[in-house]
Amino acid sequence: MKNIFKNKKKSRLISLFVTIAFVVFLIGCVYIDSVSILQIQEDGTTQAPIAKAGSIATFTLKGHIICKEDHGDVQFIVSFLAPKSWNVRQNATVTYTTTLATNPDEELKMSVVPESSLPKNGGGRTWGEALMQDYGVGPNVLSDMEWVTFSTDDKWAIYNGDKPDYTIYIRTNVGYQNLKAYLGFFVNHTDDGLSPTDTDHKKIKFSDTPFEVVGGKGLLIDYSSEHFNKVQPLASLQDDFVTFSFNGGVFQNDLISSNEIYFEGTAYDDNGNIIAQVNEKTDKTLLKRESSFDQIYSLTMWPASFFNVPEGQVIKKIDYVFTNKDRSIMITQSDDDFAVEGKPITGEKNPFVFELLCE
Amino acid sequence: MKSKTLIAACMVLATVFFMSCDAFMDHDFKDYKESYKDIAGVWQLKSVSRNGIDISNSMNFSQFRLNLNEDGTYTLENYLPFAVKGNGNWNVDDPQYPYNLTLRETSGNEVTIGLKYPIVNGKRIISITLSPGCYSNTYIYVFEKIENN
Structure with missing residues (x-):
């Protein structure tokens, strides 16, 4: 009786192992060989x-697959990390060519x-959530920024020993906001599903x-390198909750030694007229340290209330600086x-500028 | 001796079995009705997430209150960006399964917002998703009911 039970257990383990092995070697390996973000000028x-903004x-993403197991009905996945704007x-519009196709030069369609x-093994998360978390x-x-995922419209049969090449073309409008960001590319297939x-x-x-996106609206938003200042969300209006952060750990500065770091700001309307200036040194303008592990200090505000904007007026931009209580130390755009x-800093220092845009 | 014990055990089991048969009647299930959700009351803003990130500790949100009065009117206290700006009247699409809350300002402006109404840690909460500023920013406001003492 005991032996029968042991044998049953053993055979279950073997079949579990075979199943896992089958899943692992279902496709083989997927590779990205190159990524090109170059554009003809x-x-x-x-x-x-x-x-150019608006263009x-x-x-272009090139890669290959080394298949180690026969399989049918699989869809290939590409995810793209880009600014939300x-x-x-x-x-x-996403297309691809592959040597698996009868015509390897034909551009085939991928859809959002x-x-x-949900991805098969994403733990209940969407593709976008899982990629952002991982x-x-x-x-x-x-x-x-956001990860947006596309899958091949066609389902493919792929066999042991196949070594197809693929090229994926992601064509997209780059919006009107001047910016600079690293772009991300991810490949997978539906049977693996993360x-x-x-x-x-x-x-x-x-x-x-x-x-880089140039010739568009607003000041350059640099996603790619550390600065003294950070604003979230970048696309905000006066009825959003906006977080202004001072990152005191990125470059040498005297303000980080201050016990208290404050926000000073001036709100302007569309015509460049001042709506309000807030330079009090109270709890309202005091930045809070985000965690003991870094030197980031933040202030989250509802701009319409913070600047006491009268009914009918709209904030178009906010000039701001970070300072200590007696204003003897200031961190500005010029310092950044x-x-x-x-x-080099010459003449009067320029403040940081945040434009309230929603695109 | 053994067979007597066996017979006694069988009788006990049979008694339990037959007694249990009548415990639930079909009509009990047919008569069941989902209760009306008592959504009226004073709701205090407990947490706020912005684009999926909890920002509840970033500023003081807890003063904001949504008063859904029994008489069908509502008022907003210590206003924060919300689906409506002024006071007015409220109603839900279905008192048993409320999925949408309609707020009609006295100015005539009417907004219907999606509503989730689960029980969390033994307390009824209201969860509302909204974008009061830029459309690309999504906020989830979670309100907890303030019980009357």
Whole structure:
């Protein structure tokens, strides 16, 4: 009796092991060979990781698969990390070519994976949520970015020994906001669906250099490098809750030694007229340290209330600085330019500027 | 001796079995009705998340109150960005299964917002998703009912 039970247990374990092995070696390995974010510039010949605001940029991802098991009905996945303002879900067109196809030069369609279609092994999270939790925004320092996932419209049969190549083209409008950000690319397939234990079936790559949008609206938003200041969410209006942060740990500065760090700001309307100036040194303007592990101090505000905006008036931009209680030390945009780019400070210091835009 | 014990055990089991048969009648289930959700009351804002990140500790949100009065009127106390700006009248789409809360300001402006109404830690809460500022920013306001003493 005992032996029968033992044998049953043994055979269950063997079948479990076989099942796991089958799943692991279902496809084999997926590779990303290269990512290109270069765009042809206005002269028609030069290539650079720069696009004009409002234009359509093409990002190209090349890779291959080494298949170790026969399989049918699989859809290939690509996820793209980009600034939220690009609205990739609405604006992007994604196609691919593959040597698996009868015509390897034909561009085939990929479509956005709806939120309701969860990855098989994503633990109940959507593709976007899981990628953001697992990989974040990569080398970027601002979080107003999103992962948008696309799957091949066609389902593929792929067999042991197949070594197909693929090229994915992501064409999207880069919006009108001037910005600079690293872009992220992720590949996987529906049968793996973000399996947490395996890296053979998924690969991730961020662009080696930041991608830049120029000639658009507003001041440059730099997602790609650390600065003294940070504002979240980047797309905000006066009825949002907006967080202004001072990152005192990124560059040498005297303000970080102060016991109390304050926010001083001036709100302007569309015509450049001052709506209100807040420079009191009270709890209202005092920044709170986010955690004991870093030196980031933040203040979250509802701008309409913080600046006591009269009914009918609208804040268009906020000039602000971080300072200590007696205003003897100030961190401004000029200090940031000096720290980041080595730009010398001449004359009066310029404040940080936050434009309230919603695009 | 053994068989007597066996017979006694069988009789006990049979008694329990037959007694249990009548415990639930079909009509008990048919008569069941989902209770009306008592949504009227004073609701205090307990937590706020912005684009999926909890910002409840970033500023003082707890003063904001949504008073849903029994007479069908509502008032807002210590206003924070919300679906409506002024006071007015309220109603839900279904008192048994309220999925939508409609707020009609006295100015005539009417807004219907999606409502979740679960019990968390033994307390009824209201969870409302809204975008009072830029449309791309989504906030979830969670209100807890203030019980009358």
